[in-house]
Amino acid sequence: MAVVELRGISKSFGAIRALNGVDLTIERGEAIGLMGDNGAGKSTLMKIIAGNFPPTSGDFLIDGLPVHFSRPIEARQKGIEIVYQDLALCDNLTAAQNVFLGRELKRGFGPIRFLDHGAMNARAAKLFAELKSETRPRDLVRQMSGGQRQAVAIARTRLSDPKLVLMDEPTAAISVRQVKEVLDLILRLKETGHAVILVSHRMPDVFTVCDRVAVLRRGEKVADKPVRNSSPEEVTGLITGALAAA
Amino acid sequence: MSTTTDQTTDHAAIDDSIAQRRELTWWQGVTRSQPFWVLMAIFMLCIVMSQVSDVFLSERNIFNVSRNFAFVGIMALGMTAVICTAGIDLSVGSLMGLAGIATGLVMQAGYGIVPGFLICMAVAGAVGLTNGILIAYLRMAPFVVTLGMLAISRSLAMVISNNRMVYQFGPDQALYLWLGGSSTFGVPHPVWALGVLTITFWIAFNHTTWGRWVYAVGGNAQAARLSGIPVERVLLSVYVICSLCAGLSAFLMVGWFGSVTNALGQTQELNVIAASVIGGANLMGGVAYAFGAPIGALLMELIRNSLLLAGIDALWQQFFVGLFLILAVFLEQLRNRGRA
Numbered sequence: 338m339a340v341v342e343l344r345g346i347s348k349s350f351g352a353i354r355a356l357n358g359v360d361l362t363i364e365r366g367e368a369i370g371l372m373g374d375n376g377a378g379k380s381t382l383m384k385i386i387a388g389n390f391p392p393t394s395g396d397f398l399i400d401g402l403p404v405h406f407s408r409p410i411e412a413r414q415k416g417i418e419i420v421y422q423d424l425a426l427c428d429n430l431t432a433a434q435n436v437f438l439g440r441e442l443k444r445g446f447g448p449i450r451f452l453d454h455g456a457m458n459a460r461a462a463k464l465f466a467e468l469k470s471e472t473r474p475r476d477l478v479r480q481m482s483g484g485q486r487q488a489v490a491i492a493r494t495r496l497s498d499p500k501l502v503l504m505d506e507p508t509a510a511i512s513v514r515q516v517k518e519v520l521d522l523i524l525r526l527k528e529t530g531h532a533v534i535l536v537s538h539r540m541p542d543v544f545t546v547c548d549r550v551a552v553l554r555r556g557e558k559v560a561d562k563p564v565r566n567s568s569p570e571e572v573t574g575l576i577t578g579a580l581a582a583a
Numbered sequence: 584m585s586t587t588t589d590q591t592t593d594h595a596a597i598d599d600s601i602a603q604r605r606e607l608t609w610w611q612g613v614t615r616s617q618p619f620w621v622l623m624a625i626f627m628l629c630i631v632m633s634q635v636s637d638v639f640l641s642e643r644n645i646f647n648v649s650r651n652f653a654f655v656g657i658m659a660l661g662m663t664a665v666i667c668t669a670g671i672d673l674s675v676g677s678l679m680g681l682a683g684i685a686t687g688l689v690m691q692a693g694y695g696i697v698p699g700f701l702i703c704m705a706v707a708g709a710v711g712l713t714n715g716i717l718i719a720y721l722r723m724a725p726f727v728v729t730l731g732m733l734a735i736s737r738s739l740a741m742v743i744s745n746n747r748m749v750y751q752f753g754p755d756q757a758l759y760l761w762l763g764g765s766s767t768f769g770v771p772h773p774v775w776a777l778g779v780l781t782i783t784f785w786i787a788f789n790h791t792t793w794g795r796w797v798y799a800v801g802g803n804a805q806a807a808r809l810s811g812i813p814v815e816r817v818l819l820s821v822y823v824i825c826s827l828c829a830g831l832s833a834f835l836m837v838g839w840f841g842s843v844t845n846a847l848g849q850t851q852e853l854n855v856i857a858a859s860v861i862g863g864a865n866l867m868g869g870v871a872y873a874f875g876a877p878i879g880a881l882l883m884e885l886i887r888n889s890l891l892l893a894g895i896d897a898l899w900q901q902f903f904v905g906l907f908l909i910l911a912v913f914l915e916q917l918r919n920r921g922r923a
């Protein structure tokens with residue numbers, strides 16, 4: 338059964354129809370590249386999945402059960418984790434503090450509870466080791482490279498063993514070597530059975546790590562096929578409208 | 584920001600050096616913080632002054648200095664929390680006047696010290712709550728809101744006092760004057776309050792979720808919100824706490840003076856902000872030290888005291904306070920540049 342299933346999702350903002358009957362299914366351990374030009378409806382679809390707002394019509398199912406989100410925290414509680422384009426990290430905190438932000442581990446007696454620094458640092462170190470990242474839990478995020486920052490943002494999504502990780506342009510603003518690090522991180526997520534949606538403008542990234550590619554144009558899904566049956570040229574044609582559908 | 588794109592570098596060597604690099608020890612963490620260097624400056628100042636003046640290290644002078652800086656120090660603790668969220672509270676000086684007058688009037692009317700204290704804190708809490716709601720929930724700029732509250736509080740203090748001094752504090756007068764002006768085990772009571780509060784703030788900043796969230800909101804409010812942190816409630820809490828600190832400070836100060844006018848605390852907001860900033864709080868938010876507040880306040884009081892004892896005109900006092908403030912911020916910039 339699909340981890341996440343979208344059926345006939347539409348979204349209107351007043352007279353503007355941003356999404357029109359979009360279907361999308363994702364299995365465990367599968368990565369989907371979500372592509373489309375600016376204004377194609379990518380970010381609207383993302384925000385619906387992330388729980389920023391509900392769709393105007395259509396069904397949203399997780400493990401076959403319908404869900405309704407109106408706030409991001411509700412999506413997170415249902416096992417959907419987002420890696421935002423700007424990563425949403427606090428530069429003045431350490432890697433471990435960012436990983437546990439809003440979900441701090443505490444210990445104490447009864448109502449008197451203090452932060453459990455040791456446990457959080459140890460758990461964060463383990464997460465970074467699983468991601469094979471050289472990020473150290475006690476380092477300040479301010480002093481980190483782009484790849485390390487991505488690792489912190491991704492480690493955070495793994496804290497709760499999510500069903501789906503949604504990544505928004507994770508490779509847009511980092512160097513070539515760091516892109517490889519991030520793509521490795523995505524492969525690691527797939528290996529551990531997480532479903533991944535990768536929103537990206539970069540064709541090579543999608544074709545390297547994704548199993549399927551879905552293309553949106555003017556609010557409609559015009560293609561959804563395995564990457565091995567497609568090509569960057571075809572996807573470019575689908576995005577621009579040179580190809581009607583595939 | 585360093586880049587790792589240079590393909591000619593030996594990445595294996597870099598990885599090894601990263602793996603071997605020790606994380607900051609406790610001592611390195613301390614020596615990198617602003618309060619540590621201000622404390623060093625204080626020691627230097629003390630050494631110099633002990634040579635210049637015989638009176639400086641006398642018990643009497645130390646007693647005076649410690650009591651004088653405690654009032655600003657208590658308020659600076661609350662201000663540090665506000666500044667950590669990238670906010671500012673300009674109303675603390677006026678609030679001292681309002682809360683002090685309220686306490687005086689209640690006790691003058693024949694009520695005991697407990698009602699007096701409760702009224703003082705209730706007034707402070709109400710002002711803090713107003714500031715906090717306007718800033719956190721109506722998204723108004725902290726500078727403007729608290730500037731308005733600066734004027735409103737002072738005016739209210741004048742209205743309810745009818746511009747008269749209060750110097751009689753009813754049945755608990757002796758107890759009140761003892762509480763504000765006396766000492767236990769040789770330490771003035773305001774200093775006890777400052778000490779207890781400093782440790783409380785240190786624990787709150789470093790070992791509670793509230794403290795962690797205050798830092799997070801100051802570092803990146805949007806990220807904090809996306810992480811599920813109740814940003815509005817955190818902001819509200821720091822303004823209430825800041826006002827309560829000002830209320831407590833006013834309560835103790837009136838007990839020390841033995842009288843209160845509606846001018847109590849005038850321009851204190853500047854000293855309090857200066858103490859927080861000298862103690863390492865960054866006005867851009869996200870950086871704050873609990874121990875910075877008393878240390879910053881102590882340095883400012885020592886400058887005042889030293890100028891007095893060295894026979895320099897007291898009119899120079901604000902000049903040197905300003906100089907140290909600018910110097911402190913400049914040094915922090917230098918250290919940050921070295922690290923980036």
